[in-house]
Amino acid sequence: MKSQDAYDIVIAGGGIAGSLFAGVMARAGVGVFLIEKEARFRDRIRGESIFPWGVAEVMRLGVREVFDRAGAVEIVGLRSFEDRQPADPYYWAPDSIDSLPMLGFEHPRLQEAAIAWAAEQGATVARPAKVTDIDRDGQHQTARIQSRDEQMTTRARLIVGADGKTGASRRWTGGSSRSDPKHHLLGGVLVGGIDWPERFVDMVSNPGRVNYWFPVSTDRTRIFLALTPEQHAETAIASSFERFMALVGEEASADRFAMVEQAGPLGFFPNQCTWATQLAGPGVVLIGDAAGSLDPTQGHGTSHLMRDIRVLSDMLTTESHWPRALEIYARQRQETYDVLRAFDRWMVAMRPATGDEAARLREGHLRAIDADPALGGWRMLSSRGPDGLRADEASRRHFFGDAR
Protein backbone atom coordinates (compact mmCIF):
# COMPACT_ATOMS: atom_id res chain seq x y z
CA MET A 1 0.00 0.00 0.00
CA LYS A 2 1.36 3.39 -1.03
CA SER A 3 1.70 6.09 1.63
CA GLN A 4 1.15 9.76 0.71
CA ASP A 5 2.72 12.78 2.42
CA ALA A 6 0.80 14.20 5.37
CA TYR A 7 -1.73 17.01 4.79
CA ASP A 8 -3.30 19.41 7.26
CA ILE A 9 -6.77 18.34 6.15
CA VAL A 10 -8.13 15.35 4.22
CA ILE A 11 -11.72 15.77 2.96
CA ALA A 12 -13.89 12.76 2.12
CA GLY A 13 -16.39 13.86 -0.54
CA GLY A 14 -16.14 16.50 -3.25
CA GLY A 15 -19.79 17.58 -3.49
CA ILE A 16 -20.63 21.26 -3.06
CA ALA A 17 -19.74 21.19 0.68
CA GLY A 18 -16.45 19.30 0.41
CA SER A 19 -15.17 21.11 -2.68
CA LEU A 20 -15.97 24.65 -1.56
CA PHE A 21 -14.54 23.96 1.90
CA ALA A 22 -11.38 22.52 0.25
CA GLY A 23 -10.99 25.63 -1.92
CA VAL A 24 -11.57 28.08 0.93
CA MET A 25 -9.00 26.33 3.18
CA ALA A 26 -6.44 25.92 0.37
CA ARG A 27 -6.85 29.63 -0.48
CA ALA A 28 -5.92 30.36 3.17
CA GLY A 29 -2.67 28.41 2.73
CA VAL A 30 -3.74 25.19 4.46
CA GLY A 31 -2.57 21.86 2.93
CA VAL A 32 -5.74 20.13 1.67
CA PHE A 33 -6.32 16.72 0.06
CA LEU A 34 -9.83 16.29 -1.44
CA ILE A 35 -11.12 12.85 -2.40
CA GLU A 36 -14.24 12.37 -4.57
CA LYS A 37 -15.57 9.00 -5.63
CA GLU A 38 -17.46 10.05 -8.78
CA ALA A 39 -15.45 10.48 -12.00
CA ARG A 40 -18.19 12.75 -13.38
CA PHE A 41 -21.19 14.35 -11.69
CA ARG A 42 -24.65 13.58 -13.06
CA ASP A 43 -28.16 14.87 -12.34
CA ARG A 44 -29.28 13.10 -9.16
CA ILE A 45 -32.27 15.46 -8.63
CA ARG A 46 -30.71 17.47 -5.82
CA GLY A 47 -30.82 20.97 -4.44
CA GLU A 48 -30.64 23.67 -7.07
CA SER A 49 -31.72 26.81 -5.27
CA ILE A 50 -29.98 28.69 -2.50
CA PHE A 51 -31.96 31.13 -0.40
CA PRO A 52 -30.80 34.75 0.10
CA TRP A 53 -29.40 33.91 3.58
CA GLY A 54 -27.24 31.22 1.93
CA VAL A 55 -26.20 33.69 -0.76
CA ALA A 56 -25.10 36.03 2.06
CA GLU A 57 -22.80 33.20 3.25
CA VAL A 58 -21.56 32.73 -0.33
CA MET A 59 -20.64 36.44 -0.48
CA ARG A 60 -18.90 36.36 2.92
CA LEU A 61 -16.88 33.35 1.74
CA GLY A 62 -15.96 35.11 -1.53
CA VAL A 63 -17.11 32.17 -3.70
CA ARG A 64 -19.81 33.84 -5.82
CA GLU A 65 -17.59 33.44 -8.92
CA VAL A 66 -17.98 29.64 -8.64
CA PHE A 67 -21.76 30.04 -9.02
CA ASP A 68 -21.22 32.38 -11.99
CA ARG A 69 -18.94 29.84 -13.67
CA ALA A 70 -21.70 27.23 -13.22
CA GLY A 71 -24.21 29.48 -15.02
CA ALA A 72 -26.28 30.29 -11.89
CA VAL A 73 -29.17 32.77 -12.26
CA GLU A 74 -30.68 35.26 -9.83
CA ILE A 75 -34.23 34.58 -8.60
CA VAL A 76 -35.95 37.73 -7.38
CA GLY A 77 -38.82 36.37 -5.32
CA LEU A 78 -41.59 33.89 -4.64
CA ARG A 79 -45.04 33.69 -6.25
CA SER A 80 -47.95 31.59 -5.05
CA PHE A 81 -50.53 30.38 -7.53
CA GLU A 82 -54.21 30.80 -6.83
CA ASP A 83 -56.88 29.63 -9.28
CA ARG A 84 -54.10 28.63 -11.67
CA GLN A 85 -52.78 32.23 -11.88
CA PRO A 86 -49.80 33.81 -10.07
CA ALA A 87 -50.74 36.03 -7.11
CA ASP A 88 -48.75 39.17 -6.23
CA PRO A 89 -45.10 38.15 -5.80
CA TYR A 90 -43.06 38.43 -2.62
CA TYR A 91 -39.65 39.95 -3.46
CA TRP A 92 -36.70 38.89 -1.26
CA ALA A 93 -35.26 42.40 -1.30
CA PRO A 94 -35.38 44.59 0.73
CA ASP A 95 -35.99 42.01 3.54
CA SER A 96 -32.92 39.93 2.67
CA ILE A 97 -29.41 40.57 4.00
CA ASP A 98 -27.82 43.27 1.76
CA SER A 99 -30.94 42.93 -0.46
CA LEU A 100 -29.47 39.76 -1.96
CA PRO A 101 -31.55 37.56 -4.30
CA MET A 102 -31.85 33.77 -4.30
CA LEU A 103 -29.70 31.85 -6.80
CA GLY A 104 -30.80 28.96 -9.03
CA PHE A 105 -28.14 26.58 -10.38
CA GLU A 106 -27.75 23.16 -11.96
CA HIS A 107 -26.36 20.90 -9.22
CA PRO A 108 -23.87 18.85 -11.30
CA ARG A 109 -22.57 22.00 -13.01
CA LEU A 110 -21.96 23.64 -9.63
CA GLN A 111 -20.25 20.47 -8.34
CA GLU A 112 -17.92 20.45 -11.38
CA ALA A 113 -17.19 24.19 -11.03
CA ALA A 114 -16.51 23.82 -7.28
CA ILE A 115 -14.11 20.88 -7.56
CA ALA A 116 -12.20 22.63 -10.39
CA TRP A 117 -12.04 25.82 -8.28
CA ALA A 118 -10.73 23.85 -5.26
CA ALA A 119 -7.84 22.54 -7.39
CA GLU A 120 -7.12 26.08 -8.65
CA GLN A 121 -6.87 27.32 -5.05
CA GLY A 122 -4.16 24.70 -4.41
CA ALA A 123 -6.07 21.67 -3.07
CA THR A 124 -4.77 18.28 -4.21
CA VAL A 125 -7.72 16.40 -5.75
CA ALA A 126 -8.03 12.61 -6.19
CA ARG A 127 -10.95 11.54 -8.40
CA PRO A 128 -12.37 8.96 -8.80
CA ALA A 129 -11.19 7.71 -5.41
CA LYS A 130 -12.94 6.75 -2.22
CA VAL A 131 -12.09 7.08 1.48
CA THR A 132 -12.86 3.58 2.73
CA ASP A 133 -12.00 4.06 6.44
CA ILE A 134 -9.93 6.07 8.88
CA ASP A 135 -7.47 5.07 11.64
CA ARG A 136 -6.28 7.11 14.61
CA ASP A 137 -2.73 7.34 15.90
CA GLY A 138 -1.97 9.98 18.57
CA GLN A 139 -2.05 13.46 17.04
CA HIS A 140 -2.79 12.24 13.53
CA GLN A 141 -5.47 10.44 11.62
CA THR A 142 -4.88 8.22 8.62
CA ALA A 143 -7.35 7.96 5.76
CA ARG A 144 -7.47 4.76 3.72
CA ILE A 145 -8.11 5.63 0.11
CA GLN A 146 -9.08 3.37 -2.78
CA SER A 147 -8.63 4.66 -6.32
CA ARG A 148 -9.22 2.73 -9.58
CA ASP A 149 -5.96 0.89 -9.45
CA GLU A 150 -4.33 1.39 -6.10
CA GLN A 151 -4.87 1.61 -2.37
CA MET A 152 -3.07 4.26 -0.35
CA THR A 153 -3.02 5.84 3.08
CA THR A 154 -2.67 9.54 3.91
CA ARG A 155 -1.99 11.12 7.28
CA ALA A 156 -3.76 14.32 8.30
CA ARG A 157 -4.20 16.59 11.30
CA LEU A 158 -7.95 16.70 10.56
CA ILE A 159 -10.33 14.55 8.51
CA VAL A 160 -13.48 16.26 7.24
CA GLY A 161 -16.49 14.09 6.42
CA ALA A 162 -18.37 15.70 3.50
CA ASP A 163 -19.71 12.47 2.02
CA GLY A 164 -23.43 13.31 2.15
CA LYS A 165 -26.34 11.94 4.11
CA THR A 166 -25.67 8.28 3.34
CA GLY A 167 -21.89 8.45 3.79
CA ALA A 168 -19.85 6.48 6.33
CA SER A 169 -18.32 9.49 8.08
CA ARG A 170 -21.16 9.77 10.63
CA ARG A 171 -19.51 6.78 12.35
CA TRP A 172 -15.97 8.22 12.19
CA THR A 173 -16.77 10.76 14.93
CA GLY A 174 -17.83 7.93 17.25
CA GLY A 175 -21.53 8.69 16.69
CA SER A 176 -24.24 7.24 14.50
CA SER A 177 -27.02 8.30 12.13
CA ARG A 178 -30.60 9.24 13.16
CA SER A 179 -33.67 10.13 11.07
CA ASP A 180 -37.16 11.54 11.49
CA PRO A 181 -39.94 9.30 10.19
CA LYS A 182 -40.46 9.54 6.42
CA HIS A 183 -43.48 11.78 5.87
CA HIS A 184 -43.83 12.33 2.14
CA LEU A 185 -42.16 11.85 -1.23
CA LEU A 186 -40.43 14.56 -3.22
CA GLY A 187 -40.05 14.13 -6.96
CA GLY A 188 -38.26 16.30 -9.44
CA VAL A 189 -37.28 16.68 -13.05
CA LEU A 190 -35.20 19.14 -15.08
CA VAL A 191 -36.98 20.70 -18.07
CA GLY A 192 -36.38 23.14 -20.88
CA GLY A 193 -38.92 25.30 -22.68
CA ILE A 194 -40.24 27.58 -19.89
CA ASP A 195 -39.86 31.29 -20.52
CA TRP A 196 -39.00 33.42 -17.44
CA PRO A 197 -39.31 37.14 -18.23
CA GLU A 198 -38.72 37.76 -14.50
CA ARG A 199 -37.33 34.90 -12.40
CA PHE A 200 -39.35 33.59 -9.44
CA VAL A 201 -39.88 30.44 -7.45
CA ASP A 202 -43.46 29.58 -8.38
CA MET A 203 -45.36 27.57 -5.82
CA VAL A 204 -48.74 25.86 -5.45
CA SER A 205 -49.40 24.47 -2.01
CA ASN A 206 -52.39 22.23 -1.22
CA PRO A 207 -53.16 19.52 1.32
CA GLY A 208 -51.60 16.34 -0.04
CA ARG A 209 -49.55 18.11 -2.68
CA VAL A 210 -46.93 20.89 -2.86
CA ASN A 211 -45.57 21.83 -6.26
CA TYR A 212 -42.88 24.40 -7.12
CA TRP A 213 -40.58 25.25 -9.97
CA PHE A 214 -37.73 27.72 -10.52
CA PRO A 215 -35.06 28.53 -13.12
CA VAL A 216 -31.65 26.91 -12.65
CA SER A 217 -29.94 28.47 -15.68
CA THR A 218 -30.93 30.74 -18.56
CA ASP A 219 -32.65 27.83 -20.35
CA ARG A 220 -33.46 25.16 -17.73
CA THR A 221 -36.10 24.90 -14.98
CA ARG A 222 -36.33 22.45 -12.07
CA ILE A 223 -39.84 21.25 -11.19
CA PHE A 224 -40.44 19.60 -7.81
CA LEU A 225 -43.59 17.89 -6.59
CA ALA A 226 -44.06 16.79 -2.96
CA LEU A 227 -46.80 14.19 -2.45
CA THR A 228 -48.09 12.20 0.48
CA PRO A 229 -47.43 8.46 -0.02
CA GLU A 230 -51.20 8.03 -0.63
CA GLN A 231 -51.23 10.71 -3.38
CA HIS A 232 -48.11 9.22 -4.91
CA ALA A 233 -49.76 5.81 -5.10
CA GLU A 234 -53.12 7.20 -6.34
CA THR A 235 -51.60 9.26 -9.14
CA ALA A 236 -49.52 6.26 -10.33
CA ILE A 237 -46.90 8.80 -11.34
CA ALA A 238 -43.88 6.45 -10.99
CA SER A 239 -41.35 7.77 -13.51
CA SER A 240 -43.79 8.91 -16.20
CA PHE A 241 -42.90 12.43 -17.39
CA GLU A 242 -46.34 12.79 -19.04
CA ARG A 243 -48.21 11.94 -15.82
CA PHE A 244 -45.88 14.18 -13.78
CA MET A 245 -46.51 17.15 -16.10
CA ALA A 246 -50.26 16.48 -16.24
CA LEU A 247 -50.37 16.76 -12.45
CA VAL A 248 -48.23 19.90 -12.43
CA GLY A 249 -50.41 21.41 -15.22
CA GLU A 250 -53.53 20.97 -13.06
CA GLU A 251 -52.15 23.58 -10.67
CA ALA A 252 -50.97 26.38 -12.97
CA SER A 253 -52.00 27.92 -16.28
CA ALA A 254 -51.40 25.17 -18.85
CA ASP A 255 -49.81 27.50 -21.45
CA ARG A 256 -46.87 27.96 -19.04
CA PHE A 257 -45.89 24.33 -19.69
CA ALA A 258 -46.97 24.11 -23.35
CA MET A 259 -43.40 23.96 -24.70
CA VAL A 260 -41.84 21.90 -21.90
CA GLU A 261 -39.26 19.23 -22.78
CA GLN A 262 -37.70 16.75 -20.36
CA ALA A 263 -34.00 17.53 -19.87
CA GLY A 264 -33.00 15.07 -17.12
CA PRO A 265 -34.12 12.02 -15.15
CA LEU A 266 -37.36 11.99 -13.16
CA GLY A 267 -37.37 10.45 -9.69
CA PHE A 268 -39.21 10.46 -6.36
CA PHE A 269 -37.50 10.07 -2.99
CA PRO A 270 -38.79 9.60 0.55
CA ASN A 271 -37.95 12.71 2.54
CA GLN A 272 -37.13 13.53 6.10
CA CYS A 273 -34.35 15.08 8.19
CA THR A 274 -31.43 12.76 8.93
CA TRP A 275 -28.44 13.72 11.08
CA ALA A 276 -25.24 12.61 12.80
CA THR A 277 -25.48 12.21 16.58
CA GLN A 278 -21.92 13.52 16.97
CA LEU A 279 -20.62 16.30 14.72
CA ALA A 280 -16.97 16.14 15.79
CA GLY A 281 -14.62 13.63 17.37
CA PRO A 282 -10.85 13.54 17.89
CA GLY A 283 -9.39 14.77 14.58
CA VAL A 284 -12.67 14.36 12.65
CA VAL A 285 -15.50 16.78 11.83
CA LEU A 286 -18.59 16.63 9.61
CA ILE A 287 -20.00 19.28 7.25
CA GLY A 288 -22.98 19.59 4.88
CA ASP A 289 -25.42 16.69 4.58
CA ALA A 290 -22.91 14.40 6.32
CA ALA A 291 -23.41 16.48 9.48
CA GLY A 292 -27.18 16.63 9.08
CA SER A 293 -29.42 16.84 6.04
CA LEU A 294 -32.70 18.73 6.05
CA ASP A 295 -36.02 17.77 4.54
CA PRO A 296 -35.38 18.93 0.94
CA THR A 297 -38.93 20.26 0.51
CA GLN A 298 -38.09 23.40 2.50
CA GLY A 299 -34.87 23.98 0.47
CA HIS A 300 -32.39 25.05 3.19
CA GLY A 301 -29.72 22.35 2.59
CA THR A 302 -27.27 24.32 0.44
CA SER A 303 -27.68 27.50 2.50
CA HIS A 304 -26.84 25.52 5.61
CA LEU A 305 -23.75 23.91 4.11
CA MET A 306 -22.45 27.38 3.15
CA ARG A 307 -22.86 28.37 6.81
CA ASP A 308 -20.89 25.24 7.80
CA ILE A 309 -18.04 26.16 5.47
CA ARG A 310 -17.92 29.74 6.71
CA VAL A 311 -18.04 28.94 10.43
CA LEU A 312 -15.59 26.01 10.27
CA SER A 313 -13.08 27.78 8.01
CA ASP A 314 -13.21 30.90 10.24
CA MET A 315 -12.63 28.76 13.34
CA LEU A 316 -9.76 26.74 11.87
CA THR A 317 -7.94 29.78 10.52
CA THR A 318 -8.25 31.86 13.71
CA GLU A 319 -8.03 29.25 16.51
CA SER A 320 -4.69 27.41 16.66
CA HIS A 321 -6.05 24.77 19.05
CA TRP A 322 -8.16 22.84 16.53
CA PRO A 323 -10.03 20.63 19.05
CA ARG A 324 -11.44 23.86 20.55
CA ALA A 325 -12.32 25.12 17.05
CA LEU A 326 -14.23 21.89 16.33
CA GLU A 327 -16.09 22.12 19.61
CA ILE A 328 -17.32 25.65 18.89
CA TYR A 329 -18.26 24.78 15.29
CA ALA A 330 -20.18 21.66 16.42
CA ARG A 331 -22.14 23.61 19.03
CA GLN A 332 -23.11 26.36 16.59
CA ARG A 333 -23.98 23.83 13.87
CA GLN A 334 -26.28 21.94 16.21
CA GLU A 335 -28.15 25.13 17.18
CA THR A 336 -28.69 26.11 13.55
CA TYR A 337 -29.72 22.60 12.55
CA ASP A 338 -32.26 22.38 15.37
CA VAL A 339 -33.94 25.60 14.17
CA LEU A 340 -34.07 24.49 10.53
CA ARG A 341 -35.29 20.99 11.43
CA ALA A 342 -38.05 22.45 13.61
CA PHE A 343 -39.13 24.66 10.71
CA ASP A 344 -39.15 21.64 8.34
CA ARG A 345 -41.31 19.63 10.72
CA TRP A 346 -43.76 22.48 11.36
CA MET A 347 -44.17 23.21 7.66
CA VAL A 348 -44.78 19.63 6.53
CA ALA A 349 -47.25 19.11 9.39
CA MET A 350 -49.44 21.67 7.56
CA ARG A 351 -48.68 20.68 3.95
CA PRO A 352 -48.43 18.26 2.24
CA ALA A 353 -49.95 16.64 5.35
CA THR A 354 -53.72 16.13 5.16
CA GLY A 355 -56.50 15.59 7.70
CA ASP A 356 -58.05 17.45 10.62
CA GLU A 357 -54.84 18.04 12.55
CA ALA A 358 -53.11 19.58 9.49
CA ALA A 359 -56.17 21.80 8.86
CA ARG A 360 -56.18 22.94 12.50
CA LEU A 361 -52.47 23.81 12.34
CA ARG A 362 -52.95 25.72 9.06
CA GLU A 363 -55.75 27.79 10.58
CA GLY A 364 -53.69 28.54 13.67
CA HIS A 365 -50.71 29.50 11.50
CA LEU A 366 -52.80 31.96 9.44
CA ARG A 367 -54.15 33.47 12.65
CA ALA A 368 -50.59 33.85 13.94
CA ILE A 369 -49.53 35.64 10.72
CA ASP A 370 -52.46 38.05 11.04
CA ALA A 371 -51.33 38.91 14.57
CA ASP A 372 -47.61 39.06 13.77
CA PRO A 373 -46.79 39.17 10.02
CA ALA A 374 -43.08 38.40 10.65
CA LEU A 375 -43.98 35.51 13.01
CA GLY A 376 -41.17 36.48 15.36
CA GLY A 377 -38.67 36.15 12.47
CA TRP A 378 -39.76 32.69 11.23
CA ARG A 379 -41.29 34.15 8.06
CA MET A 380 -37.95 35.82 7.25
CA LEU A 381 -36.01 32.56 7.56
CA SER A 382 -35.34 32.26 3.81
CA SER A 383 -34.20 35.84 3.45
CA ARG A 384 -32.40 36.45 6.76
CA GLY A 385 -31.49 32.99 8.05
CA PRO A 386 -31.86 31.20 11.39
CA ASP A 387 -29.91 33.56 13.69
CA GLY A 388 -31.93 34.67 16.70
CA LEU A 389 -34.58 31.93 16.26
CA ARG A 390 -35.10 29.19 18.83
CA ALA A 391 -36.47 25.70 18.27
CA ASP A 392 -38.46 25.63 21.49
CA GLU A 393 -42.07 25.09 22.55
CA ALA A 394 -42.78 28.83 22.88
CA SER A 395 -41.71 29.35 19.23
CA ARG A 396 -43.80 26.39 18.08
CA ARG A 397 -46.87 27.79 19.79
CA HIS A 398 -46.26 31.26 18.34
CA PHE A 399 -45.85 29.68 14.86
CA PHE A 400 -49.22 27.92 15.14
CA GLY A 401 -51.11 30.78 16.79
CA ASP A 402 -51.03 29.03 20.14
CA ALA A 403 -52.64 25.86 18.70
CA ARG A 404 -51.43 22.99 20.87
Ligand SMILES: Cc1cc2nc3c(=O)[nH]c(=O)nc-3n(C[C@H](O)[C@H](O)[C@H](O)COP(=O)(O)OP(=O)(O)OC[C@H]3O[C@@H](n4cnc5c(N)ncnc54)[C@H](O)[C@@H]3O)c2cc1C
Ligand atom coordinates in the same frame (compact mmCIF):
# COMPACT_ATOMS: atom_id res chain seq x y z
C1 LIG B 1 -34.77 15.93 -4.04
C2 LIG B 1 -33.90 16.97 -3.35
C3 LIG B 1 -34.17 18.32 -3.53
C4 LIG B 1 -33.40 19.28 -2.85
N1 LIG B 1 -33.67 20.61 -3.04
C5 LIG B 1 -32.92 21.55 -2.44
C6 LIG B 1 -33.10 22.93 -2.74
O1 LIG B 1 -33.93 23.33 -3.57
N2 LIG B 1 -32.30 23.83 -2.11
C7 LIG B 1 -31.33 23.43 -1.21
O2 LIG B 1 -30.64 24.29 -0.67
N3 LIG B 1 -31.11 22.14 -0.95
C8 LIG B 1 -31.87 21.18 -1.53
N4 LIG B 1 -31.60 19.85 -1.33
C9 LIG B 1 -30.49 19.49 -0.41
C10 LIG B 1 -29.12 19.62 -1.10
O3 LIG B 1 -29.15 18.89 -2.31
C11 LIG B 1 -28.05 19.05 -0.18
O4 LIG B 1 -28.12 19.73 1.07
C12 LIG B 1 -26.66 19.22 -0.77
O5 LIG B 1 -26.57 18.62 -2.03
C13 LIG B 1 -25.63 18.57 0.16
O6 LIG B 1 -24.35 18.66 -0.41
P1 LIG B 1 -23.12 17.88 0.23
O7 LIG B 1 -21.93 18.29 -0.54
O8 LIG B 1 -23.12 18.02 1.70
O9 LIG B 1 -23.47 16.33 -0.01
P2 LIG B 1 -23.60 15.50 -1.38
O10 LIG B 1 -24.16 16.34 -2.47
O11 LIG B 1 -24.30 14.24 -1.03
O12 LIG B 1 -22.08 15.20 -1.76
C14 LIG B 1 -21.34 14.16 -1.15
C15 LIG B 1 -20.20 13.80 -2.09
O13 LIG B 1 -19.36 12.84 -1.45
C16 LIG B 1 -18.99 11.82 -2.38
N5 LIG B 1 -18.68 10.65 -1.56
C17 LIG B 1 -19.51 9.88 -0.82
N6 LIG B 1 -18.83 8.95 -0.13
C18 LIG B 1 -17.51 9.15 -0.42
C19 LIG B 1 -16.31 8.54 0.03
N7 LIG B 1 -16.33 7.52 0.91
N8 LIG B 1 -15.15 8.98 -0.47
C20 LIG B 1 -15.11 9.99 -1.36
N9 LIG B 1 -16.23 10.62 -1.82
C21 LIG B 1 -17.42 10.22 -1.32
C22 LIG B 1 -20.23 11.69 -3.28
O14 LIG B 1 -19.88 11.13 -4.52
C23 LIG B 1 -20.68 13.15 -3.39
O15 LIG B 1 -20.07 13.83 -4.47
C24 LIG B 1 -32.34 18.88 -1.99
C25 LIG B 1 -32.07 17.51 -1.82
C26 LIG B 1 -32.83 16.56 -2.48
C27 LIG B 1 -32.53 15.10 -2.28
